[in-house]
Amino acid sequence: MKLLDMTKKYGKATYKYPLEPYEVSEGFRGKPSYTYENCIGCTACGVACPSNAINVKLNEDKTKLVWEFDAARCIFCGRCDEVCPTGAIVLSQEFELAVKFDKNNLKERGELDVEYCEVCNKPFTTKRLISYIFHRLEKVGWDKKTLGEKIKYAKTCPTCKREEKTEVMTKYLKRGTK
Amino acid sequence: MKKGDNLINKVKEKITIHEIYRQPEDQITITVDRNDLPETVRILYYDLGGWLSSMIPNDEREINGNFALYYVLSMEGGKMTPEDELPQDEKCWITVKTFIPANDPTFPSVTLKVPAAVWYEREAYDMFGLTAIGLPDPRRLVVSDDWPEGLFPLRKDAMDYRHRPDPVDHKDEPEAKFLKPEGAGVLDVPLGPLHITSDEPGHFRLYCDGDTIIDADYRLFYQHRGMEKLAENRMNYDQMGYLAERVCGICGYAHAIGCIEAAEKAIGLEIPLRAQAMRVICLEIERLHSHLLNIGLACEVTGNVNAFMHIFRIREFSMELAQLVTGGRKTYGNVVMGGLRRDMTGTEIKKSLELLEIIEVQTKEVWDAVMDDKNQVERWKGVGLLDKQVARDFSPVGPNIRGCGFKRDSRYDHPYDFLTQLDFEIPTEDGCDVFARETVRYRELLESVSIIRQCFEMMPGGLTVIKPQTMIKPGAYAIGNDEAPRGENIHWIMHGNAQKVFRWRCRAATYNNWTSLRYQFRGNTIADAALIVCSLDPCYSCTERVTVVDIKSKKTKILNYQDLKRYSQSSKNHPLKNM
Numbered sequence: 001m002k003l004l005d006m007t008k009k010y011g012k013a014t015y016k017y018p019l020e021p022y023e024v025s026e027g028f029r030g031k032p033s034y035t036y037e038n039c040i041g042c043t044a045c046g047v048a049c050p051s052n053a054i055n056v057k058l059n060e061d062k063t064k065l066v067w068e069f070d071a072a073r074c075i076f077c078g079r080c081d082e083v084c085p086t087g088a089i090v091l092s093q094e095f096e097l098a099v100k101f102d103k104n105n106l107k108e109r110g111e112l113d114v115e116y117c118e119v120c121n122k123p124f125t126t127k128r129l130i131s132y133i134f135h136r137l138e139k140v141g142w143d144k145k146t147l148g149e150k151i152k153y154a155k156t157c158p159t160c161k162r163e164e165k166t167e168v169m170t171k172y173l174k175r176g177t178k
Numbered sequence: 179m180k181k182g183d184n185l186i187n188k189v190k191e192k193i194t195i196h197e198i199y200r201q202p203e204d205q206i207t208i209t210v211d212r213n214d215l216p217e218t219v220r221i222l223y224y225d226l227g228g229w230l231s232s233m234i235p236n237d238e239r240e241i242n243g244n245f246a247l248y249y250v251l252s253m254e255g256g257k258m259t260p261e262d263e264l265p266q267d268e269k270c271w272i273t274v275k276t277f278i279p280a281n282d283p284t285f286p287s288v289t290l291k292v293p294a295a296v297w298y299e300r301e302a303y304d305m306f307g308l309t310a311i312g313l314p315d316p317r318r319l320v321v322s323d324d325w326p327e328g329l330f331p332l333r334k335d336a337m338d339y340r341h342r343p344d345p346v347d348h349k350d351e352p353e354a355k356f357l358k359p360e361g362a363g364v365l366d367v368p369l370g371p372l373h374i375t376s377d378e379p380g381h382f383r384l385y386c387d388g389d390t391i392i393d394a395d396y397r398l399f400y401q402h403r404g405m406e407k408l409a410e411n412r413m414n415y416d417q418m419g420y421l422a423e424r425v426c427g428i429c430g431y432a433h434a435i436g437c438i439e440a441a442e443k444a445i446g447l448e449i450p451l452r453a454q455a456m457r458v459i460c461l462e463i464e465r466l467h468s469h470l471l472n473i474g475l476a477c478e479v480t481g482n483v484n485a486f487m488h489i490f491r492i493r494e495f496s497m498e499l500a501q502l503v504t505g506g507r508k509t510y511g512n513v514v515m516g517g518l519r520r521d522m523t524g525t526e527i528k529k530s531l532e533l534l535e536i537i538e539v540q541t542k543e544v545w546d547a548v549m550d551d552k553n554q555v556e557r558w559k560g561v562g563l564l565d566k567q568v569a570r571d572f573s574p575v576g577p578n579i580r581g582c583g584f585k586r587d588s589r590y591d592h593p594y595d596f597l598t599q600l601d602f603e604i605p606t607e608d609g610c611d612v613f614a615r616e617t618v619r620y621r622e623l624l625e626s627v628s629i630i631r632q633c634f635e636m637m638p639g640g641l642t643v644i645k646p647q648t649m650i651k652p653g654a655y656a657i658g659n660d661e662a663p664r665g666e667n668i669h670w671i672m673h674g675n676a677q678k679v680f681r682w683r684c685r686a687a688t689y690n691n692w693t694s695l696r697y698q699f700r701g702n703t704i705a706d707a708a709l710i711v712c713s714l715d716p717c718y719s720c721t722e723r724v725t726v727v728d729i730k731s732k733k734t735k736i737l738n739y740q741d742l743k744r745y746s747q748s749s750k751n752h753p754l755k756n757m
Contacts, residue, residue: 002546002550003484003485003548003551004484006488006547007488013491024501025498025501025502026526027502027505027520027526028501028505028506029505029506029511048416050416050421051420075510076506076510077510077511078511091505
């Protein structure tokens with residue numbers, strides 16, 4: 001009987017859920033929301049994601065860098081939020097993930113233009129990443145002239161840079177032996 | 179004189195010890211000859227007051243050409259009487275290590291002397307092909323019945339893990355035999371294999387004489403996920419914590435802490451006090467919702483749905499509390515090596531304290547009402563008795579053993595730094611039955627609330643996470659322990675090359691509890707079987723269907739869920755009466 005009295009005392013404990021929204025707390029970690037405009041394609045989120053929910057790879061004809069997120073695999077840990085340098089990916093308060101019939105509705109996708117290496121002509125990074133770096137350098141006080149000189153260096157892939165450096169070094173060493 | 183030295187000296191009097199190795203201060207590994215193994219474990223277990231916490235078989239052929247076995251004993255004192263306990267500063271872990279040559283993978287069974295080792299030794303054969311000679315129960319345990327003979331999945335060179343091996347033809351499957359008592363008129367009642375709310379389906383065989391269970395046996399591991407192997411192959415330490423969380427749906431956070439703590443201890447990393455306090459808070463929140471769940475289910479199994487509803491209403495507050503503290507309704511996704519990822523603000527702490535108040539007041543109210551209900555208490559009292567000696571032999575953990583009067587708790591025996599500053603007691607009950615276990619759970623709830631309050635008060639400022647600066651040494655190993663709601667979780671990690679895991683052994687609390695369940699069933703009625711399993715807290719709630727086979731007359735009868743539930747609630751109209 002005591003338990004029944006308690007029911008009267010505490011009243012309703014349930015929500016009319018779909019009709020009445022469920023309030024989550026402020027720091028709730030829900031579905032990651034992706035802002036395409038901010039993304040620079042640095043792939044930090046893809047490396048950090050422990051459950052492989054975020055995949056970043058080149059498309060088939062190597063013209064675009066494809067960013068793909070699968071909410072069905074996500075464990076809502078928020079590692080992507082932590083590592084993103086531009087705030088393109090932030091955990092939202094959204095927790096309703098049910099989709100009708102099609103699993104693909106759980107996926108999100110973004111395509112970014114690829115930058116080609118000026119020496120070997122292979123894709124190695126995104127256009128946005130390079131312009132982001134230049135933008136940041138401009139902000140810390142580099143003048144336009146120096147930046148213009150550096151543009152070729154920035155548009156060379158790491159492998160070619162290494163080879164170039166090796167060539168210079170070998171020349172230098174050969175000269176030294178003579 | 180270091181911790182545990184006098185225990186080691188006592189062992190030395192009888193056994194030759196080849197090597198003594200200390201990883202952290204309180205974790206000692208002694209290497210003995212393989213033929214001395216059973217005697218060493220027995221001396222440590224019964225004479226010096228140890229409890230078998232875990233056993234790790236390991237494939238170390240690429241390191242030293244041998245297999246190795248590690249019997250992890252938690253040295254706390256026998257605790258059969260209140261005086262029989264080691265002083266607090268002498269409690270430690272002693273691991274008995276032995277090498278097994280690769281060309282002769284056998285070792286003398288420890289089970290004959292220490293019954294608690296039975297499941298571990300069965301698993302050692304399934305996973306590594308290490309045969310325990312003289313093991314009284316050599317059936318398969320971990321791998322399924324259609325797994326090919328002679329393929330041992332955790333050996334480093336066993337198989338290509340990208341492909342699943344072809345299952346054995348149904349006709350060639352070894353028969354899954356159950357331990358059966360002899361005698362005429364014994365009814366064989368299968369229970370399971372699927373329980374609706376459980377992640378781990380289990381199959382129980384109850385052998386009954388009329389209504390009374392005279393013996394029981396069970397077959398578990400229907401969903402072996404191969405997590406230990408997954409961690410070895412692919413994971414780094416940032417990802418390991420998240421994998422460890424997925425071991426269990428209820429006490430996942432405790433697993434993450436145990437796993438990360440093992441990795442931290444192996445490199446000697448001290449985490450900031452604020453992070454320790456936050457870890458304790460999260461563990462206690464987990465205990466709150468897990469215990470509320472179990473008390474609720476124990477009421478529901480005996481038909482008291484009203485109490486179940488009330489307790490689940492209160493449980494909702496504990497989920498909200500978890501949301502405030504960690505950002506998710508479960509406490510997941512928060513632990514990293516070196517601390518915790520999320521800090522708390524002042525307003526969040528204030529709201530949490532309000533929620534704690536609600537939980538405390540309402541839990542007390544509901545529990546008092548349940549205790550006033552005579553029928554409810556009668557259904558719990560005297561059911562599922564776990565004899566004290568059986569408990570001592572099989573090393574169960576958690577409320578299961580604290581209900582037998584043993585004061586075994588990881589927070590008390592092997593505490594973190596921050597826990598030693600807190601003021602709390604470990605509740606124990608002497609009833610040994612379901613009632614005692616539920617009472618222990620209730621009293622722990624109140625303790626948890628008080629611990630969280632103390633943590634909020636004493637929580638020091640500063641960072642919650644530090645970056646580990648030490649490189650991980652290959653071959654170093656350590657134990658990580660913590661008290662999950664169901665009992666003590668033990669994680670054992672050996673580091674490999676390239677900052678990865680060489681071997682991860684995860685021992686969940688319920689693993690230690692299963693072996694003694696058989697003795698808890700004996701002498702009870704079928705109607706109480708569900709309640710006894712529930713009081714163990716393995717997320718058991720529902721039996722879909724039961725087939726009853728009368729061995730004598732070869733008749734079968736199918737009882738549906740409704741029948742069994744009605745009978746377990748009213749104990750009238752025996753469903754097998756007309757068989």
